[in-house]
Amino acid sequence: MLQDYLFLGLSAQYLEPKLFDSEVLAWFFIIIRDYYMDYRARPTKKYMKRQLIKALRKGKIKSKKSINEAKTLYGKLWKSVKDADYLIDEVRQFVRHQAIKNAMLHTVSLLEQERYDDVEEVMQEAFRAGLAGIDIGTEYFTDFRERIVNRRRERLTVSTGIPELDKHLSFGGLNEKEMGMVLAPPSIGKSMCLLHIAKAALVRKHKVALYTLEMSEDAYAERFDSSWSGVNMQQDNPALGRVFKRINAMKSQYGSPLVIKEFPTSTATVNTIRSHLDHLESMLDFVPDLIIVDYAELMQAVNKRNEHRLAIGEVVKELRGLAVERGVPLWSAAQANRKALSKKTITIEDLSESFESAKHADVIIALCQTKEEKKEEMMRIFLAKNRNFTAKITAAEFQTAFGRYQFYIRP
Numbered sequence: 001m002l003q004d005y006l007f008l009g010l011s012a013q014y015l016e017p018k019l020f021d022s023e024v025l026a027w028f029f030i031i032i033r034d035y036y037m038d039y040r041a042r043p044t045k046k047y048m049k050r051q052l053i054k055a056l057r058k059g060k061i062k063s064k065k066s067i068n069e070a071k072t073l074y075g076k077l078w079k080s081v082k083d084a085d086y087l088i089d090e091v092r093q094f095v096r097h098q099a100i101k102n103a104m105l106h107t108v109s110l111l112e113q114e115r116y117d118d119v120e121e122v123m124q125e126a127f128r129a130g131l132a133g134i135d136i137g138t139e140y141f142t143d144f145r146e147r148i149v150n151r152r153r154e155r156l157t158v159s160t161g162i163p164e165l166d167k168h169l170s171f172g173g174l175n176e177k178e179m180g181m182v183l184a185p186p187s188i189g190k191s192m193c194l195l196h197i198a199k200a201a202l203v204r205k206h207k208v209a210l211y212t213l214e215m216s217e218d219a220y221a222e223r224f225d226s227s228w229s230g231v232n233m234q235q236d237n238p239a240l241g242r243v244f245k246r247i248n249a250m251k252s253q254y255g256s257p258l259v260i261k262e263f264p265t266s267t268a269t270v271n272t273i274r275s276h277l278d279h280l281e282s283m284l285d286f287v288p289d290l291i292i293v294d295y296a297e298l299m300q301a302v303n304k305r306n307e308h309r310l311a312i313g314e315v316v317k318e319l320r321g322l323a324v325e326r327g328v329p330l331w332s333a334a335q336a337n338r339k340a341l342s343k344k345t346i347t348i349e350d351l352s353e354s355f356e357s358a359k360h361a362d363v364i365i366a367l368c369q370t371k372e373e374k375k376e377e378m379m380r381i382f383l384a385k386n387r388n389f390t391a392k393i394t395a396a397e398f399q400t401a402f403g404r405y406q407f408y409i410r411p
Contacts, residue, residue, distance in 0.1 A: 001032045002042055002077050007088060012036050014095040024061060024069045045078060099126040120271045121302055158290045158329050161200025165365065165381055165395040170388045174329035174363060179320040181296070181357065182333040183350070183384060184367035185340045190333040191215065193367060194292050195223055197331055198258065206289035207257045209280065211273055213298035217262040220294075224258075259286060269302045270318040277326065288328060293319060295333035296357070316357040336366070344370055347392070348384045362387040365395070 001008045012033045017026040031051050035043040043051075052074055055061050061070050081087065103126035107119045159166050159173040166172045174180045182193045191214070198208045212220050226233045229246040261276055273293070280286040293299070301314035316332070323330035334357055340350040346366035348358040358364060364385035373379060383395045 001029075001036075002048075003081060004084065005042060007084075007091075008032070008036055008042055010088075011091065015091070019094075019098060022069070024066050024073060027055065027061065027070070028073060048074065048077065096127070102126070117269060117271070117300075117302075120269075120275065124271050124274060156289060156328060158197075158201045158206055159204060160197050161203075162196075162381065162395075164397075165383070168383055168386060168390055168393070168395050169363065174331065176327050176329060177324045178329050178362040178387075179316070179323050179360065180329065180331045180363040180365070181316075181361045182331065182367065183336055183346060183348070183364055184333070185336045185338070185346075188367050188369060189379065190335075190367065191220075191294050192223070193365075194294050194331055194333060195220075195227060198290070198292055199224075199227060201290045202254060202257055205254065205257070207286060208259070208290045208292065209277065209286075209288035210258065210260045210292040210294070211268070211276075212260065212262050212294050213265050213268060214294060215262075217260045220260050220262075224260075259284075259288075265298045266300060269300050270315070270322050271302055274322060274325075288326075291323065291326065291328055291330040293330065293332040295335075297333075297335055313357055313360070317360045320360045320362075334364075344368065345380075345382050345394075346384070347382070358385060361385060368394075 001011050011029075015029065015033075017030050020026040020029060031048065032043055035041070035047065052070060056067065056070075061067055100123075103122050107122055110116075110119045110122065155171060156176040157171040157173040160169070182190045184190045184193075194210075198210055201208050210220065215223075222233050225231070225243050225247060228250060229239075229243040231238050231240075231243050233243075259280060263272060273291075277288070277291075280288075296315050296319055297312050299315045299319075301311045302318055316334075319330055319332060334351055336346050336350045340346045343350065346368050348364055350366075351357055362385075363383075366382040366384045368380045368382050369378070378397065380397050381395045383391050383393050385391050
């Protein structure tokens with residue numbers, strides 16, 4: 001704590017005097033921590049000596065054993081710590097262990113009150129304790145060689161399957177730790193666009209976890225059936241044999257890289273999705289390369305807000321945090337307002353509930369369609385936001401088939 005300012009800050013944040021099994025160690029910890037909390041600095045050798053003398057005079061350290069321990073420890077305070085990395089890792093594991101133990105005790109009363117969302121939040125926070133903030137970050141001029149070399153490494157980028165759009169996105173798609181949103185008025189095709197993105201990922205042999213809060217799992221699966229096979233499942237007597245043959249062939253080629261999970265509208269939080277992802281990993285060894293949430297506005301915020309528009313912004317922020325935490329791209333959707341129905345081009349100003357969503361998303365694509373284009377079964381994609389490259393341009397045009405069941409790029 002005295003030699004490493006970063007470690008001092010972490011210790012002051014996560015550790016407590018009661019965690020030490022020696023009153024002398026606890027006393028030293030309090031003196032160092034309190035100095036840091038007051039001055040945001042490490043105490044000097046002179047200050048520590050003065051505090052130790054004062055403690056001995058006032059009898060705060062009494063027994064002969066404690067006095068000898070304090071003097072011995074003081075003499076070692078500024079000696080070099082050779083196994084600092086090991087020490088930091090030990091503290092990290094210790095903090096996490098204590099946090100989980102305390103959380104389990106705290107959740108007993110929450111369970112009795114049937115506050116299950118709060119139980120989930122407390123436990124998730126405990127599992128994350130001690131993990132954030134350990135890494136010092138990027139020392140720009142020190143780490144430049146590794147950073148430049150890493151630019152050439154294979155990063156997780158998931159194509160949208162729309163070349164005209166991908167060429168405007170960094171590295172040809174949505175990247176790891178980024179969040180994209182599909183913006184459109186009701187019944188224009190947000191879910192079908194997300195389905196198309198999922199298909200584009202699957203044929204590139206990525207694993208996809210798709211969460212639906214509007215449609216049932218069966219309805220979503222049926223849309224995939226129709227989209228893969230080219231059979232309109234809504235017509236009378238659809239060619240089910242063709243559907244079966246197509247899906248069976250794809251299973252032989254790709255295995256089982258898609259999981260569709262339904263949650264009731266306005267009940268799921270990001271923690272609900274996080275728990276399901278943990279379950280997929282532990283039970284099926286399924287770790288997705290892409291997460292799709294259809295859609296954010298039908299979720300609840302973990303940190304509940306009274307105003308709906310603020311809650312939506314919080315959900316989007318939490319979803320982006322999930323993408324960063326999992327190191328994968330995440331796509332969701334947002335509703336455009338009624339005015340957008342009569343507009344040729346939809347922008348982020350047309351978000352129906354909360355402009356906060358636009359702040360947190362890295363990429364926002366708007367599905368634009370005039371009445372004339374709808375008759376011609378045409379649709380345009382407007383790149384409404386693109387954090388890293390060009391935005392506010394029409395990136396692609398679509399031709400639709402089977403109503404909204406399939407998107408085709410216009411030649």
